[in-house]
Amino acid sequence: MAAFLSGISVVCFAASYAVALACEASRLVFRSGVRGAAMVFFAAAGLFAHTLFLTWRAVDAGAAPLSSPFDWYLLAAWLLAAGSLWLTVANPKTPIGLFLLPIVLALIGAATLASREPFLHDAASRFWGRIHGGFHLVWSVSVVLGAIAGLMWLIQAGRLARKQAPLRGFRMPSLERLANVTARIPAIAAWAAAAGFVSGIVLNAVNHRRGLIEIVPWTDPVVLRIAAVVAWLVAAAWIASTVRRRPEGARTNAWLALVSLAVLAGSIAWGLLGSTRHGKPAAAVPAAASEAAP
Numbered sequence: 001m002a003a004f005l006s007g008i009s010v011v012c013f014a015a016s017y018a019v020a021l022a023c024e025a026s027r028l029v030f031r032s033g034v035r036g037a038a039m040v041f042f043a044a045a046g047l048f049a050h051t052l053f054l055t056w057r058a059v060d061a062g063a064a065p066l067s068s069p070f071d072w073y074l075l076a077a078w079l080l081a082a083g084s085l086w087l088t089v090a091n092p093k094t095p096i097g098l099f100l101l102p103i104v105l106a107l108i109g110a111a112t113l114a115s116r117e118p119f120l121h122d123a124a125s126r127f128w129g130r131i132h133g134g135f136h137l138v139w140s141v142s143v144v145l146g147a148i149a150g151l152m153w154l155i156q157a158g159r160l161a162r163k164q165a166p167l168r169g170f171r172m173p174s175l176e177r178l179a180n181v182t183a184r185i186p187a188i189a190a191w192a193a194a195a196g197f198v199s200g201i202v203l204n205a206v207n208h209r210r211g212l213i214e215i216v217p218w219t220d221p222v223v224l225r226i227a228a229v230v231a232w233l234v235a236a237a238w239i240a241s242t243v244r245r246r247p248e249g250a251r252t253n254a255w256l257a258l259v260s261l262a263v264l265a266g267s268i269a270w271g272l273l274g275s276t277r278h279g280k281p282a283a284a285v286p287a288a289a290s291e292a293a294p
Contacts, residue, residue, distance in 0.1 A: 008053045010074075014108045016046030017081060021101040036092055043085045043097065050078050069271075072133060073111035077104045079141055093171035099148040106265075113272050132203050135196030139189040139233065143260045146185035150257030153178040153250060179250035182257045183240055189260065190237035193230045200226070225270045232263050 023039035057071055084100035156172050172178075236256045243249040 008049055008056065010053070010108060010112060013046040013050040013053065014105060016042045016049065017101055017104055017108075020046065020097060021105070024095060024097040024101065027095065027098075039097065040085070040089060043081070043088065043101075047078070047081050047085055050074070050081060054078060068116050069114035070111050070116040072137070073107045073114055076137055076140055077107035077111070079137070080104050080107070080144060083145075091171070094173065096148075099151060100144075103144050103148075110268055110272060129203055132196055132199040135192045135199060139192035139196060140264060142185050142189040142192065143233075143257075143264045146182055146189065146257040147261035149173075149178045149181035149185070150254035153182060153254040154258075157251065157254075175250070179253065182250065182253040183244045186233065186237040186240040186253070186256065186260070190230075190233040193226075193233045197226055197230050221270065225267045229263055229267050233260065236260055 020039050020043040023035050023042065026035060054071070054074060057074075080100050081104045084097050084104065087094065087096040087100075152172050153175060156175050156178065160175075236259070240253045240256055243252045246252075
């Protein structure tokens, strides 16, 4: 069994998700009686392999399971893939996979570029690390779901404005339901991002005090990009609550949701390509710098 689990690779579930996405996209080209079953099968197979892979990573890691950037991206992708499969089964005529699965594949791609080295933890930092990672997972998934709802709203509203008939085989949620999602999610994302930022400050202090990692300065790219994301999400939540009851409120919130997704994507790219002292062991601090530190 161990050999079987260790043999599962990222390519296994990524390929399954890609086939499921292709089945979903084929709705725009032709009709088929078996496509729905094939789409659910490949999505479920991908989620199953994905689950086994994360389980093996957690078991094999020992004291600090799923604690690396690589695992974080895969866990976020797993949550979105599970949500996509559930919504597809519950609403077979809603093309949710067409919107969610590309983001799932993008997160898997980001995981392959991210570090697999776990952050250093003791009991206290594990506690704060889970809080920190959990809040970041919540706001990231919230931003993705809000952006999908916003994109669906814009598509629906555009087709209604042009008096076009609904796409054959596609049944989108109502404009009112989508507008409610895009109006409420910004507040959830903003609160979770702010809480994740504050818990990260506490985690940094705990780790540094115990000599596990070097202190992360305020000018570090990780701190700057997360602070920028938090500032944007708070501003977006304020704008969303302000314009919610205005005639153009739903459209404004839909565009805000898409901009928030672009900010998230930029933050991920910045994190993958930029250098940082985030999570570096204390031994990596130069002697001169450590002597000069207060």
